[in-house]
Amino acid sequence: MSPLTDDRPAKLPFVVLVLAAGTFLMGTTEFVVAGLLPEIADDLGVSVSHAGLLITAFAAGMIVGAPVMAIATLRLPRRFTLVLALTVFALGHVVAALSPSFAVVLAARVVTALATGAFWCVGAVVATTAAGPAATSRALGMLLGGMTVANVAGVPLGSWLGQMSNWRAPFWVLAGLSAGAALVIGRFIPDEEQREVRSVRAEFAALRQARVWLALSAIALLLGGVLAAYTYISPLLTERAGIPAAAVPLVLTSYGAGALLGTTVGGRMGDRRPLATLITAAAASTLILLLLVFFSTSPVATVVLVTVMGVTGFAATPVLGALVMRFAGSAPTLASALASSASNVGIAVGSWVAGIALASPLGQAGPPLVGTVTAALTLVPLTTLALMRATRATTTPPPPAVPHLAVEPGRGGAAIRTDPCSEAAERSRP
Template sequence: MSPTTDDRPRKLPFVVLALSAGTFLMGTTEFVIAGLLPEIADDLNVSLSQAGLLITAFAAGMIAGAPVMAVATLHLPRRSTLILALVVFALGHLVAALSSSFALVLAARVVTALATGTFWSVGAVVATTAAGPAATSRALGMLLGGATVATVAGVPLGAWLGQLSGWRGPFWVLAALSAGAAAVIGRFIPADERREAPSVRAEFTALRDVRVWLTLSAMTLLMGGVLATYTYISPLLTERAGISAGAVPMVLTGYGLGALVGTTVGGRLGDRRPLATLITAAATTALVLLLLTLFSPSPVAAVVLVTLMGTTGFAASPALGALALRFAGSAPTLVSGVSGAAPNVGIAIGSWTAGVALTSPLGQAGPPLVGTVAAALTLIPLTALALMRATRSETPPPQLRAAADQSIGCGTKAIG
């Protein structure tokens, strides 16, 4: 393919940037709660373990809510659905900020998770449609980048604000920012231009494609492996690598920056050679986690490998999301919702398994070993996709087909 025939846009549409701002807010609310648990437990008169249910409830809401809400809002215009999700997101934070009841705060977290799942499942479709078929991975990389920036900047800022103003302060700020994001999306997101009426039956039919499930399996395994390791990274750094507790946030910042680089680079490479990008990312992630298992007693090695874990682990995410939407054809919304739930399933299973490994004779080396196995297993569904020559046979959605004829053909030749 000649370089002159590469019609990928130099810049992604502003729509994608606006949606990534929404994923930043939602990534912040998902993870900031961990830094506020002691204050919440004291204020609401519950134990620390009970307060931890606020994290579990959000994950459960994402797992169940993303696909359910994708179907429930299918017949609503996509712009209206995004605005509604942000309004509900804002109201959930207001209820939590005003409440003195732990049960009500817990319920608000579930509602907030439902809004987050809705925003992601619809936002991913809107972003990739606006970007065009030749920039699908780049668009998803930008959306994932918003959530990644949340771990680097949003979560620390939220925890800092919580120290200054109490745990309710970040909730007030997130409510205000999400209301502002709803106004921006209402102004700049174009009206829905779907040529065909959405069909619930078609959405479920898309899930019958084995390629979709192979892609979702890869998502679950890879993110489950990386986040299983990340969940217990603090004891590994302090007890095994001998790094001081005060330096751990700096190491985690390196991980977050690595993840941001990974989503950016993976998004660009994923549009050109998706399967090659995915297999390389999974293999290098397994290698990095194995090296972390073996060499984490060295502080320097631990810091470098944790940063690389973020880079390689998240490099696959944009291409995985793009492949799932591509295999869904003209019914991408439910697949997008399930794609949002799949990593959370992996995180839930992986973190539980890593916790068991942590209490075994393996100790702090247990979680990265669990991550190594999960990342290595990711190569099974990815290899199956490669053997099926999956990307040669996909049919782009009708609204993208005209623009895709040349770029998809060139891209699949590069993959093969």
């Protein structure tokens, strides 16, 4: 896979920033419930563990909903799909804020998860198309950065608002912001100049590519490894490292800042050297998680390792998303949706196995050990991709050194010129 060093835009299009604001809202709503479970449980008359189903339902909605919504909205104009997703997202929050029934709130969470899946898979395609092939990883890094900022700022602010007033208050705020975002996206996302007929068969045909599944498995393994440790980071910090409970939010903020740095740096490096960036990030994440098993008895070492874990773990996510879309060729919508599903599958399975390890004699060292093994397994699909690339490079003859030509009419006949778009496409070809 050739490094992309030419025709790289110095600045991402404004459209990407607008879409990143949308992913910020989506990320906030996914995790803000975690900080309000006691208040929700008390108000709706259920146990805290039962109220935790609101988080599980959202994750399940994302796993199933992202690919389903990608196919369901495939032939709709992308701008319309984004606006519709945000509108449904806002209405879901209104219903949850008004309802006294836990079952209705649970159903509203599933609906908002479906809207989130639709927004993400279409937004990823719009952002990468606007940024161009030489800045695909950077654009996805910006979108993932919105999710990361949600964990750093949106979730703590939403939890604080819910605790200071009522758990329904953040839902009203998210509904209002989502409606405003729908108006902004309707204004700034350009409409498609020419309606292309998108084929469901073509989208599914992309799944025959072995490289797509290798990249998807790498997403599930790496995020599953990092989030296996992160899901149970609180008992690790307080019971093993001896950090006061009041300082835990500061450590989590440090982790979120590291994740934001990772998506930014990884997105920039991944456009130049994607596979090298991925293998380095996976190997570094494995090492950091292993060090966390042995040195998490030290408060200082634990804080440093948790912060660096955010950097290394999330440096690979925009690059992997970009590879999935690139390997899918002309059918990126379903591929981007499956990338979202793969990350949620990895998180769900990783946290489940980590919970078993936590209850074992390993105790608080169990989750990072599970994360170490899972992150190390990421090197298997990544190494396979590297070997496939090397094999293709040795068996595929180099293209002739002639520019791509396009014909445009001139006075005395046809004038021949070089087509820079074709040259850029050739350079970005994996």
